Amino acid sequence: MRILLVEDDKMIGDAMQSALKDVAYAVDWICDGEAALHSLRCQQYDVVLLDLGLPKLDGLQVMQYIRAQHPALAVIILTARDSLEDRVKGLDLGADDYLVKPFDITELLARIRAVTRRNANQHTSELTNNIVWLNPATHEAKTLTQDNILLSNREFALLQTLLIRPGSIHSKSDLEERIYGWGEEVESNAVEFLIHCLRKKLGTETIKNVRGVGWMVSKNAPVIR
Template sequence: MRALVVEDDAALARGIAEDLAAAGFRVDRTTSGREALHLGATEPYAVVILDLGLPDLPGLEVLRRWRAQGCAVPVLVLTARDAWSERVEGLRAGADDYLGKPFHPEELLERIRALLRRGTPRLPGPLRAAGLALDETRQSVVTPDGAEHPLTATEFRLLRALMLRSGRIVPRATLVDETWGIADAPESNALEVHIARLRRKIGRHRIRALRGQGYLLDPGAA
């Protein structure tokens, strides 16, 4: 699952990106409103964290243009401004939620999860597929025997990508993009290494490799 952080405070942006990555997101960052405008309109982000005080193009203008272009990505606005009129202006421009600075990382994550639940056509709670339950809060997976297995951030992103497409072949390139991102391509065998680790946790038979096509999470695996 991909997230975009648009924040001109480098230290704050880095901290947010690290928190999101640890929670299983694949994160892109930019300090530029103009670059954010392009990224938000062309990349399939699940959520955007947007600062208002950008140096080249104000965050509210970026948001207005996204909405005018039909970009419906959930946007959480970060602001140090307390005026109620600015909050109203942001909501009218298309913001889905506000979070004032300073904030606690856990509140940021919970607000993002709430936005994602709001726009996801499934019941709140763990993602379930192929007899597995993926808990995004605990970053773990529960297998049919009731055992809970903790996951690394990379394992979490990889398994989530497979579970969201349970029963369908997922091309290798798709898994690499959603797990690491094209700009942060891993070593050539990294995907296979992490697939092997997941198999040890959830059962080798649950993830099928289709030569030259990709991988498939088998919904009928016992």
């Protein structure tokens, strides 16, 4: 999953980028509002973490742009502005959540998981197509025949991308964008290797190859578990 972090405080930004990468999110860190708009025009994101007190363009203006151009994009406002008026304004402009600084990174991660579930129309803590289940909090997967399958960070990121939209085909470049942030080196066969590893752990039919197009997991199957 790819996240746009818009934060002008270097110490906070460094800490958040490191923590998000540690749990397998691809993170692009931007320090001002105008650069955020440019990034949103050039790159597709799953979640935006948006500070309000930004140079060049205020975060609330960035929020207005996002809702006008990307109405389904999940946005969590992260700010030191803790007045009721600011919280109401941010939520009225379309933010999915609002977190006041200082905050614990574990709470932020939980809120990211929550908005991701909502966007995927999932009602439990797990992402699933009723063939494979993925727990974003523990990075463990399970199938109809196996439980507690521990995944590497990259394996988790790839499977999460597929399970957010079951039935959708993802190209190699799309999966690379969801797994790797700016400046991260990507081996030419990285995606193929990760899919090979996931199939060994979860079963060969879990991830389907659409020849010449990409990969997918099946749409939600009837619940038989």
